Amino acid sequence: MCGITGWIDWERDLSEEQQQLELMACTLRDRGPDREGYWLSPRAALAHRRLIVIDPIGGKQPMTFTQGDTTYALTYNGEIYNYRELREELRSRDHTFKTQSDTEVLLHAYLEWGEECVKHFNGIFAFAIWDEAKQSLFIARDHLGVKPLFYAQIGSSIIFGSEIKALLAHPLIKPILDDAGLAAIFVSLFMSGGGIFRDINELHPGWCATFTRERVNLRPYWQLISHPHTDDLETTAEHIRALLSDTVKRQLIADMPVVTLLSGGLDSSGVSSLAARNFAEEHRTLDTYAINYDNSEENFKGNAMRPSIDRPYVEQMASYLGTNHHDIVVSTNDLVENLLVPMRAHDRPKMGQIETSLYLLFKVIKQNATVALSGESADEVFGGYPWFHQERVINAPTFPWLAARMGGASDNQFLQPHASFLSADMTQRLHPRNRIRKLYQDALAEVPRLEGEGARDARMREIFYLNLTRFLPLLLDRKDRMSMATGLEVRVPFCDHRLVQYVWNIPWEMKSVDHIEKGILRRAFSGILPDEVRMRRKSAYPTSFDPAYTQAVRKWTLSIANDTNAPIRPFINLDFVSKLAKHEDEAVRGESAYFLFDYIIQANAWLQEYHVTVQ
Known part of the structure; x- marks a missing residue:
């Protein structure tokens, strides 16, 4: 790179x-x-x-x-x-x-x-x-x-x-x-x-x-093409496996050391398994890397996005594959001290500790390797996120990841869809709901339709298109900027365009075979992963559950809200942000609050460091 x-x-x-x-x-x-x-x-x-x-x-x-x-x-x-x-x-x-x-x-x-x-x-x-x-x-x-x-x-x-x-x-x-x-x-x-x-x-x-x-x-020069999928279940699984085997083999080519990321989930485990097989043919041992956080496991609380801890599955996979495994533990202090790294790498505020932790992981990997393979994008290609499987979200007239974050009926004032962190002036100027609605409608207008497709399959095709073209870029940007900030090249086998085009036309019933997310991918990985890992439910990229991190970003956010010279003040609802940061009850604040704190901190620094002018 x-x-x-x-x-x-x-x-x-x-x-x-x-x-x-x-x-x-x-x-x-x-x-x-x-x-x-x-x-x-x-x-x-x-x-x-x-x-x-x-x-x-x-x-x-x-x-x-x-x-x-x-x-x-x-x-x-x-x-x-x-x-x-x-x-x-x-x-x-x-x-x-x-x-x-x-x-x-x-x-x-x-x-x-x-x-x-x-x-x-x-x-x-x-x-x-x-x-x-x-x-x-x-x-x-x-x-x-x-x-x-x-x-x-x-x-x-x-x-x-x-x-x-x-x-x-x-x-x-x-x-x-x-x-x-x-x-x-x-x-x-x-x-x-x-x-x-x-x-x-x-x-x-x-x-x-x-x-x-x-x-x-x-x-x-390239666009997704919709046409009927004619392969049966067994042929489809075999073809996916063949495509991934070929893709991983191609992506291992390098004159510098190559490693893989291993979270113990289906996607990274499958890529690591295919890579390890190629290494074994050359009598080499694959190095794998996983991330963990200080004081997180003891404070872990499972939810729909992260139902389980990665470590036991990582250990099982590393043992199963015989890899030289490295468990990288990220400290809370390092997360806080490097919170502005994503902003400077993207030239705009970004996703906070999720990106900062990747940067710290990649920084360690770079000491021993130049190339890493990742399981990124399998969830967008195969339908792994919870919002692919929630009827309320699927039927919501907006981007599914936004509908999923809104939650259902709730009296939590901080989680209500109408609650906004924007100032009244910015809300009046930007009309957020109208803009999101327009972005959503524009995206739907692009979807390559399949003539004669039933209403359910047509809607799932829309959901996949939204994820591939509007959500996936967010994650690919994250992977690119955080890896390149350390001089590490991260490759993504699930983004092979041949695979994406093939899976695009697989009917939803076949993609979710066995009544589990990414069912067809689990079928494709049969025999190359232990069943406990192959059938493990989706668990999102881990975040720190250390209360010390929450306290640090809450305090930082409050200092910005109280600083009369803070450049972000005209853009945010100071009362809303202050109340959210001051609130002691984590259940009331919700996980979304941590993202908002990270984002406000980065946005404030960005406006200042980049000498941004608003026209």
Whole structure:
């Protein structure tokens, strides 16, 4: 993995702009701690920060290729998992290669197929290619959006980068929030996407774009396709297992140490099992990592999202697979001290301790490895969350994860849907309910329908689409920013687009076979996991249950609410937030309060550190 950035201008000579390019690239040094590179021409300036994973010598970037009088320049972040097959195909078409890198394969794929090259890739990627002959910039992002890419078009300039901070380092771009940006920060908290600041856009997953002096052509190159599923139950389970086996094997390719994350749940255990089998064939032992928290197990209280503790299942899986296991215990002090790390990594306030703990876990893993495989996204692909199985939530006319958080009938004033942490001015300006309703309706309008599908299956197709396109990006962003903040590459086998497309059309009754969430995936993992783990009920990513963490963020939130100079004050309902933070009864506050405290703390620091201006 790496960080990329660049600047195109059809009216300004950029050949002497390396100093500015270095400023932009420097913001991405955590993503690419091993090497930096620059390429400049009169109209294009490209930069690269490299994390070495494949071909340390041959994969230097930006990479160029000159054919006659024409030069092509590439800056690329990601991994093309099928690059070996593509290299052989390209060799059969008279291409020659000087390196063993997937970077060179990507560049030659563009030479061979032009902008259609993206349809040949299996991987996670965000890249930009400058075509000197056409005087055009081509950018693309992987199918599910595992790797980020932002861009801005201002006058004759195109500025792009892996993270928003790279664009903000350019003098043409200012940290200005308009209504859309304010809504992204203060309304659609449980969704991701967008450039937040005025003029900055995020390239959608599965999209590409071509920029020339005369035009901009933004378009999708990959979309989910709905059609009848014709495989029977046994064939379906076998095909899922075959796809995952192939995907994990491809994603273990690296010239640096590879490990897996292991929570003791179905998804990470399945990935770890497949990885361990590949390691065993090479007489190697897989290293696995799990996270735990100080003082959490003794304070654990099970709920619908987290019905059980991970540790016993982690220990069982590590023993079953014979892995070299590492249990990483995160302290409450470290969680509090690093609470602003997610905000700085995302360039916006984010999910608090859930992200901070990942950062601390990845920081330890990075000491021994460069690549880790994760079970992320299986719940979105196969339907693992409780909200896939709750009739009230399924039938609610909104995003299911929002409906699930609202709870049922309750006299708890802090959990009522109408209770808002926004100030009256912000509520009047942003109209939160109308905005959420519009986002929901826009998402439903995109769903690829299946003609003749029954009402129940059609609704479940909608639920899956909402999760894949509106909720999954939130988690993929979390995984990318927290891993890249430590210089670790995290790969996600369940985001293989072949698997996602296949599972998309499996009927709900088959997905939930055996009357359990992700039933078809459990069938696929039959024989490679112990039954206690294979049939373990879904338990979400763990959080700290240490009361000391709650006390720390409550106190921090109150100090912000009482600070007359705190930049967040105009945006929040001070009375509501203060009462929530002061309330001693944890049952009344509810788990959602901890997220809100984390978020307010980050948002306040973000407004200050980024010198945000509201338009």
